[in-house]
Amino acid sequence: MVDDIAENREVLATLLTLVGCEVVLAENGRQAIEVVRVSRPQIVFMDMRMPELDGIEATRRLVEEFGSMGLKIVATSASALAHEREAYLKTGCDDFVAKPFRAERIYGCIETLLDVKFEYEPLPEGPASGEESVDLRQVSLPEELATRLTMAAELHSATVLKGCLVELEQLGLPENGWHSTFGGSWPAMT
16 A cells, blocks of 8 residues: 555555455555565555655556566546546556545455455344444534534545544443444455
């Protein structure tokens, strides 16, 4: 996973480790080339806009050096314009994933490029045994906190969102409250 922004690295690394992937991180294209030489990954998620050595040049160099070894490179960028996507694919990338990252898109990319099949567990029908359900219609947030949560989500600001969630937790919702209501399952790699 190559990205100059720590939050982007953290989000994608979390998505990948949740399904059993070993993740190695790099902050720029130069580091990416060194990391690939040492760790020999099967797939690289490469941010295209970085300082020092951008993703386009790093991809060219990786394709030149490791192209015959089956290394898959996925371009990542917040700019999802069609002509830019085409340029990334012509550079040697095998696929493109737009930011902000969506788990379904990341996992679909891995399934396709690495010929991996994920098994998905069904979502539970209701609260797990022993857990109480929270009626979210009865939960009220301070207007200022609700506004900050909305803005953080719209701006994809993980840092602000985390801070708001800490404040939300401090409001004293019942134990096994809001987080269990939004429960789900992550796929397991087979």
